[in-house]
Amino acid sequence: MGLFSMSFAGGSFILIGAWESLISSSSSSSSSSMKKPQHFSVITLISTFSLSLLFIVDSLYSLFNAISSNDKVGSSLQLQVLAISSLFLLFSCLGLLNFFSKTQSFPYPLLNLILLFSFLEEFLLFHLHLKDPNGIENRYYDLMLVPILICVISTIVELFSPSENSGYSKLGRGLGLILKGTWFLQMGFSFFTDLIAHNCELKYKSRGNFTIKCKGHMDTHRGGAIAVLLFNCHLAFLVALICGLFGVFGRRFVDYSKYQPLGGEVKRRGESEASFVLDSDSDDCGNDEIKQDDIRAIERKENGVVEMTVNGYGSHSVN
Incomplete structure (x- = not known):
């Protein structure tokens, strides 16, 4: 050749x-x-x-x-x-x-x-x-x-x-x-x-x-x-x-109509996850405190114990 x-x-x-x-x-x-x-x-x-x-x-x-x-x-x-x-x-x-x-x-x-x-x-x-x-x-x-x-x-x-x-x-x-x-x-x-x-x-x-x-x-x-x-x-x-x-x-x-910007999707996903985590933490903490107070009050009523508090200090119990 x-x-x-x-x-x-x-x-x-x-x-x-x-x-x-x-x-x-x-x-x-x-x-x-x-x-x-x-x-x-x-x-x-x-x-x-x-x-x-x-x-x-x-x-x-x-x-x-x-x-x-x-x-x-x-x-x-x-x-x-x-x-x-x-x-x-x-x-x-x-x-x-x-x-x-x-x-x-x-x-x-x-x-x-x-x-x-x-x-x-x-x-x-x-x-x-x-x-x-x-x-x-x-x-x-x-x-x-x-x-x-x-x-x-x-x-x-x-x-x-x-x-x-x-x-x-x-x-x-x-x-x-x-x-x-x-x-x-x-x-x-x-x-x-x-x-x-x-x-x-x-x-x-x-x-x-x-x-x-x-x-x-x-x-x-x-x-x-x-x-x-x-x-x-x-x-x-x-x-x-x-x-x-x-x-x-x-x-x-290529069909570009279904294309979504990757940056905007990640940003929206990050914001949603962040708000979800904060709300869930605060709600869980508040619910836990309320549930604990309710349980203590019920136990005291069943035992016939009344708790007295003065200005948030000291407590006296009366049977």
Whole structure:
């Protein structure tokens, strides 16, 4: 893959993820009233079909280039990419058949299961993508595991509870695809342009098998640190973008009529509790004193004892 291929793949992932995040609101609002789980969007399936087909074509081209260059590692790597792309292509084909075919109907959990296997195989590909243990590109591939893991978890949630959490799972998968797309763009510019780390250079073995070598040990550590810093910037950008979009379009999806200020509620609750405590204490004390006086008076009358007091001092009892 080159700069154009990775940029096109990254832009496609961003668009698919944005669409998944957009339709997640409608899924969450309609899942409570629908007993059947919603199917995947036609736009998502068509986009996945087209992107998977392009990945297959690119992998076949890289495979033939690796065979001509006698690169066995590159050949095996492209076979793995072909397997993953074929799974995504199968998922999209079966999903499109559910929409356009009146005789064939594949269950929704089956499509989710195929999608889950696709993400899991992609996760293993980037996790075991160690062509060169000393290459800087391995740090970028390790950070790619984060958005793929988000997609895996979201698909598992949708697989086991499709009707209750379909909106949240689509939103999580959409955000994971957006982060995956932005990181694809970053890898393309970091690998194939002058934005690569200082004192590091790209070396090809075949079209799909390359490594980034640095001159010294400190240069290697600096290149890895730059990769982590860039990924943190991508995460911060994604969080800021989500918060901004939610602030602008939140009124369409959130009912603010039932919102009550937390400060006023706490203040009213504190005042009511304080007045209740003071009133109850004074009432209890007064009632206790009255009850004690009544009990003493009754006991004295029963015993025939009359108590005489003078000016509140001293007392004389007469039998």
